Amino acid sequence: MPQHTPPRPICGHCDGFPTVTITTGTRTPDGQRQTITAHCPACHGTGHTTPTRAHTRIGA
Numbered sequence: 001m002p003q004h005t006p007p008r009p010i011c012g013h014c015d016g017f018p019t020v021t022i023t024t025g026t027r028t029p030d031g032q033r034q035t036i037t038a039h040c041p042a043c044h045g046t047g048h049t050t051p052t053r054a055h056t057r058i059g060a
């Protein structure tokens, strides 16, 4: 029986990969790699497009 996932519109800007971690190549004084996390500006890191109607429900 195939799993039925509810249809959620995937963000067309990032194609469902909203968060990208970029390694800068430098290391912090702690010895860890310094990375930059970039979120998709279209969906703000959610990976899905949200209907603008949802905003009207906030604060009700």
Ligand SMILES: [Zn+2]
Pocket (backbone or CB within 6 Å): 011, 012, 013, 014, 015, 016, 017, 018, 040, 041, 042, 043, 044, 045, 047, 048
């Ligand atoms: Zn996106």
